[in-house]
Amino acid sequence: MRAGLIGGGFMGAVHTRAARAAGAEVVAVATSSPEGARRAADRLGIATAAESVEALLAMDLDVVHVCSSNGAHLEHALAVLAAGIPVICEKPLATSAADAARLADAAREAGLVATVPFVYRFHPMAREARDRVRAGGRVFTIQGAYLQDWLLEPEDDDWRTDPTAGGPSRAFADIGSHLADLTEFVTGDRIVRLQALTRTVHPERNGHPVGSEDAAALVVETASGAIGTLLVSQVAAGHDNGLVLEVGTAGGSVRFEQEDPNHLWLGARGESSVLGRGAAQTGTEAQRLSLVPPGHPMGYPDAFAAFVGDSYAAIRGSAPDGLPTFDDGLRAARLTDAVLRSAETGGWVDTADAAEA
Incomplete structure (x- = not known):
């Protein structure tokens, strides 16, 4: 290439x-x-x-x-x-x-x-989470968060705080889109409506006005009837890149943490366990994306390279599983618009209506 x-x-x-x-x-x-x-x-x-x-x-x-x-x-x-x-x-x-x-x-x-690089899909244990959630039967609840602190102080600044360069949404468009994409990817279940609150905790940074949110909190409902909460913040002290998704199903709970991507927390009634990447009981996709034996950590650069590798494979004529396309980028943009509209009106927004806006 x-x-x-x-x-x-x-x-x-x-x-x-x-x-x-x-x-x-x-x-x-x-x-x-x-x-x-x-x-x-x-x-x-x-x-x-x-x-x-x-x-x-x-x-x-x-x-x-x-x-x-x-x-x-x-x-x-x-x-x-x-x-x-x-x-x-x-x-x-x-x-x-x-x-x-x-x-x-x-x-x-x-x-x-x-x-579009929704690269957290490409952690082997995110694929394992998808397999186990979809095998677990009905989805009951979803709880997710993506927390950072790099814009915690009013003097912290970046081109993303300028709506002309960064757009009308920052925290949700930048990192919340990853969380929403991973939620729908793992569950195979679309968010059909949401209610959101947003906050700009520093209306000025380095003397210029800020026109986008520092944090967003969402209540969501999926097509299957599952309910959930998603919290996104770029002003959460002590958090570097805390992307966490936990899905509760009829067959048990599954929790993926991006900062510990080589493990998956599994919950059953009265007990829990931790599954390591590369274990024999992991599925085909998790095995495909595992480049090194268990005990040799993999992380963000490996997930990003796997995404790019699958994009290149698609250019060569293959059809890799789970490759995020511009249609997925459009989906994230529609959810972002829905978040902004809900925050402005104070009400629920049907994401099908957001798709037509």
């Missing part, structure tokens, strides 16, 4: 490492300026700094990774598809459901592989 990169920041570096781990050659990078592209190329060890996105797309490429700011995803991903090149676009896919729908439609019309 000859890969191009749009955007040279933190996620550009993550994509570059994952692309190389999946066997690609990252041949060129473009950013918002030629100078920025040269800096990114030097920092990431990429041979060519493209003068512009247009120059990058004129090169002989098999795939382009879009890692620009959220507000630029629509323009850049549409340009990649128009050039006839498969695309991997960072999430959120777009800053509104309408724009995400444009991208999903464009990918479908172009007949090109277009994926």
